[in-house]
Amino acid sequence: MTADVAIAPTAPQAQGLSPLARLRRECFATPVDGLITLALLAGLGAAVQALLHWALRQADWAVIQANSTLLAVGRYPLGQQWRLWLLTALLLLACGGSWGLLRGRHWPRSDRLTAGLVVAMALMLPRGLALDGAIQARWWGLAALLLLARWASGRWGALLPHRCRPLLPLVWPLLYVVGLVLIGGGLGLQRVTPSQWGGLLLTLLAASFAISLCCPLGIALALGRRSALPVLRWSATLYIEFIRGAPLITLLFLGQNILGFLLPGGLAPDRVWRAVWILTFFAAAYVAEAVRSGLAAVPRGQEEAARSLGLNGVQTLSRIVLPQALRVALPATVGQFITLLQDTTLLSLIGLFDLLGVARAIMTNPDFLGRNAEVYLVLAVLFWCCCAALGLGSRALEKRLSRHAPSSR
Amino acid sequence: MNSPVMIEARGVQKWYPNGYHALRGVDLTVHQGEVVVIMGPSGSGKSTVIRTFNGLEDIQAGSIVIDGIALGDDLRSIEAVRREVGMVFQQFNLFPHLSVLQNLTLAPTLVRGRSRGEVERQALELLERVGIHEQAHKYPGQLSGGQQQRVAIARSLCMEPRLMLFDEPTSALDPEMVQEVLAVMQELASGGMTMVVVTHELRFARQVADRIVLMAEGEVMEIAPAEQFFSAPQHPRSQQFLSQIS
Numbered sequence: 001m002t003a004d005v006a007i008a009p010t011a012p013q014a015q016g017l018s019p020l021a022r023l024r025r026e027c028f029a030t031p032v033d034g035l036i037t038l039a040l041l042a043g044l045g046a047a048v049q050a051l052l053h054w055a056l057r058q059a060d061w062a063v064i065q066a067n068s069t070l071l072a073v074g075r076y077p078l079g080q081q082w083r084l085w086l087l088t089a090l091l092l093l094a095c096g097g098s099w100g101l102l103r104g105r106h107w108p109r110s111d112r113l114t115a116g117l118v119v120a121m122a123l124m125l126p127r128g129l130a131l132d133g134a135i136q137a138r139w140w141g142l143a144a145l146l147l148l149a150r151w152a153s154g155r156w157g158a159l160l161p162h163r164c165r166p167l168l169p170l171v172w173p174l175l176y177v178v179g180l181v182l183i184g185g186g187l188g189l190q191r192v193t194p195s196q197w198g199g200l201l202l203t204l205l206a207a208s209f210a211i212s213l214c215c216p217l218g219i220a221l222a223l224g225r226r227s228a229l230p231v232l233r234w235s236a237t238l239y240i241e242f243i244r245g246a247p248l249i250t251l252l253f254l255g256q257n258i259l260g261f262l263l264p265g266g267l268a269p270d271r272v273w274r275a276v277w278i279l280t281f282f283a284a285a286y287v288a289e290a291v292r293s294g295l296a297a298v299p300r301g302q303e304e305a306a307r308s309l310g311l312n313g314v315q316t317l318s319r320i321v322l323p324q325a326l327r328v329a330l331p332a333t334v335g336q337f338i339t340l341l342q343d344t345t346l347l348s349l350i351g352l353f354d355l356l357g358v359a360r361a362i363m364t365n366p367d368f369l370g371r372n373a374e375v376y377l378v379l380a381v382l383f384w385c386c387c388a389a390l391g392l393g394s395r396a397l398e399k400r401l402s403r404h405a406p407s408s409r
Numbered sequence: 410m411n412s413p414v415m416i417e418a419r420g421v422q423k424w425y426p427n428g429y430h431a432l433r434g435v436d437l438t439v440h441q442g443e444v445v446v447i448m449g450p451s452g453s454g455k456s457t458v459i460r461t462f463n464g465l466e467d468i469q470a471g472s473i474v475i476d477g478i479a480l481g482d483d484l485r486s487i488e489a490v491r492r493e494v495g496m497v498f499q500q501f502n503l504f505p506h507l508s509v510l511q512n513l514t515l516a517p518t519l520v521r522g523r524s525r526g527e528v529e530r531q532a533l534e535l536l537e538r539v540g541i542h543e544q545a546h547k548y549p550g551q552l553s554g555g556q557q558q559r560v561a562i563a564r565s566l567c568m569e570p571r572l573m574l575f576d577e578p579t580s581a582l583d584p585e586m587v588q589e590v591l592a593v594m595q596e597l598a599s600g601g602m603t604m605v606v607v608t609h610e611l612r613f614a615r616q617v618a619d620r621i622v623l624m625a626e627g628e629v630m631e632i633a634p635a636e637q638f639f640s641a642p643q644h645p646r647s648q649q650f651l652s653q654i655s
Contacts, residue, residue: 304465305502305561309516309568310492312484319515323506401506 054373063371064378065130067362071378074198074353080190083182084201085138092142094175096149101157101168103150115150118143176212194272198353200382202272206354207341207386210279214340215333217280218287219322225292236288243285248343251278252350275347283340287333294329295321327401334394338387355379412441414474415572415603416462421471423457423627431457433627434471441571444604446614446635449624450650455607458624459574462605463487463494476571492520495565499577501557503549509536509560510545513567521568528567535563539593555586559593566597573597575606611655615639623647 017025028034064071073084103111122143126136160168183205185191197205224236243251255278256271263277298321306316326333348357359375362368368375416439423432431454439445447455460466461473464480464487473480475490504512513532517523536542539559541552549557558578565573575594579587591613598604598617608614614621614635621638623631623646631644642648 299500299502301498301500301502302504305496305498305504308463308465308491308494308496309564310488310520311516312488315519319519320504324504327506 055377059374060371061128061374063362063368063374065128066368067358068129068131070358070362071199071355073201074358075196076198076201077190077192077196080185080192083189087179087182089142089145090175090178092146093149094171096146097153097157097171098168100150100153100155103154104158105154107154111150115147118146173212176208194270197272199358200355202347202353203341203344203355204386206272206276206279206344206347207337209276210283210340211337213280214283214287214336217284218333219291219326221284221288222291222295223317225288226295240285240288243282244289248278248282249346249349251282252346254278256350271350272352275350275352279340279343282343283336286336286339287329290329290332290336291325293332294325294327297328298324327398330394330398330401334390337394338390341386341390342383355382412443415439415441415443415476416605417472417474418458418462419472421458421461421468421473423454423461423466423468431627432461432468435624435627435629437622437629437632439572439603439605441603442601443619444598444602444606444617445620445622446618447605447607447622447624448609448614448650449630450653452626453624454627455622455624456576457627459576459605459607462572462574463491463496465496492568493571495568495570495573497558497561497565497573497575497578499580501549501554501561501581503557503561503564505549508546508548509541509552512549512560513564516564517567532563532567535566536560538596539563540589553586554582555589558582558586558590562590562593562597572603572605575604575608577607577609579608579610609654611639623650625650 027037073081076084099111107115122139126139131139181187181189183192183197183201184194221236221240224232225240227233227236252275255274259274259277302320302324303316306320311319344354345356347354348360351357353361356379359379362375363372416437418435418437421432421435422430424430435454435458437445437458447459449455457466461468461480462475467482476493478486478490478493480486480490503509504515507515510529510532513535514525514528517528517531518525533542533545536545539562541556541559541563544552544556544560549560552560562573562578578594579590582590587610591610594604594606594613595617606613606618618635621631621633621635622629623638623642623644625646630646631638631642633643633647638647639651642651
């Protein structure tokens with residue numbers, strides 16, 4: 001409410017001005033403002049120029065071109081890589097499908113922009129990476145698949161029976177299981193052991209696994225910490241405080257040694273899975289704290305009103321308290337996801353070939369000596385893209401969840 | 410009074426966990442169709458007593474029987490009572506993440522297992538009765554305080570309760586909105602609903618209540634028919650209270 005009031009008076013003023021006048025008013029209002037603007041612009045310009053000069057003249061991108069497969073999937077067997085292409089196609093199909101269902105027939109400006117970006121990337125990236133013709137064609141195919149799925153589900157998605165709609169999100173966990181089978185083998189597919197997974201594949205797999213499991217775990221811990229049952233409360237508190245008090249890298253090393261005894265044998269059979277579980281357990285403690293602050297933000301009267309209407313404890317929690325608490329906890333939780341994604345680089349320190357691990361391996365190759373900057377820059381851009389995607393997704397979700405306007409209290 | 414008993418409270422004692430003795434042996438009988446207004450200075454235990462009637466507060470001694478169901482320690486009896494008893498709070502306590510209509514339909518579909526279409530029809534009728542059916546698809550945060558409280562009343566009515574409890578329903582409202590809420594409550598009373606109301610609204614108490622209960626320091630000081638209570642209060646605490654607020 002107060003935000004509306006604060007914004008309203010300035011907005012009409014700014015709209016009436018010409019771009020030049022607006023620039024002057026916003027950036028050069030006083031001599032000091034103007035000086036700051038000019039100085040920053042000059043510094044920024046110099047930095048961009050230096051970067052461009054380096055990237056176009058001095059950098060040798062052959063190190064990326066020669067190692068693009070390594071960066072993408074590590075030492076995944078060449079003959080089995082069709083499985084990853086298939087998985088990518090399925091994922092893009094699901095993405096395009098969800099996208100279309102959310103937006104319908106219309107292509108607002110942001111959608112057209114995204115589509116343009118997809119086309120541009122499909123056209124330019126394979127060339128930049130000097131991929132051979134067959135693989136270039138696959139990139140184009142994938143881009144076409146995504147946009148086609150968007151178009152088709154936008155056009156005919158409304159025809160889906162109403163009863164099916166709540167089931168659609170289940171496609172994602174299903175796809176996750178399919179993905180694990182495609183990547184790891186089994187069910188008739190040749191086994192590819194986790195030690196052969198690497199690069200972006202391992203990074204995304206570790207991060208997505210930890211992200212999807214740390215949420216239910218974190219919610220359970222947060223509820224445990226508020227439980228009336230002392231044993232439950234103490235164990236949850238002890239767990240959260242222990243995990244939050246230890247550096248992740250320590251836990252990763254510790255996990256390699258003790259997780260084999262703590263978890264049932266099938267769950268952490270090797271170094272990769274042990275590390276992934278540690279990431280999950282680590283993130284869960286932080287998510288638990290975010291959820292706890294969300295729970296604390298729900299007024300006590302909400303629970304009382306729900307119980308007065310005859311809802312039982314589980315119904316009160318799932319229908320009234322958690323939906324409101326999770327909405328409050330969402331920004332902090334997504335911040336934790338982004339940290340988690342970046343923390344996967346620690347896997348390289350325990351000898352796994354995630355993105356950073358692969359990059360370090362490439363840099364020890366005598367053929368590419370002294371090409372560290374190129375590799376690190378690509379790494380930084382890749383991570384930035386993933387984190388930006390998470391951030392954008394969370395902001396869209398937040399906007400959707402807060403469409404109820406101001407809370408009633 | 411020949412109509413059946415709705416609330417039978419005997420010797421109710423309540424200590425808060427911090428040791429505060431909030432209720433010191435409260436006896437109260439409310440018959441079906443009666444409107445009872447509980448008054449008293451702040452800290453007298455009037456809110457506490459109404460909250461024990463649907464198990465929001467547990468009691469340490471005494472007994473409470475609501476519509477034939479004894480309120481015990483077990484959750485089943487408490488939940489059975491809550492299904493039959495509506496409660497309206499000072500702070501409305503609408504669910505901000507649900508639309509007005511969903512606020513009304515949630516409990517009947519979830520707790521009573523009734524069909525959504527049927528409940529929605531009933532909910533829209535109720536919203537019309539309290540004068541806010543145009544707002545059915547808005548969210549609570551978009552309504553005024555008076556409108557929110559009327560939605561809260563409709564939400565309770567949607568469970569078809571046999572008894573309605575009101576815990577200072579107009580205390581959090583701006584003065585100009587008090588009347589619209591009291592009008593709804595008055596209409597409800599004239600329809601024969603059994604009601605227990607904690608309120609400071611003298612006019613409402615005088616016009617609508619059958620009996621007035623005056624509480625002070627966790628005890629019932631006087632129970633009297635409304636007319637008699639206001640014209641000739643018996644207990645000195647009643648006389649003192651009335652002289653202070655009028």
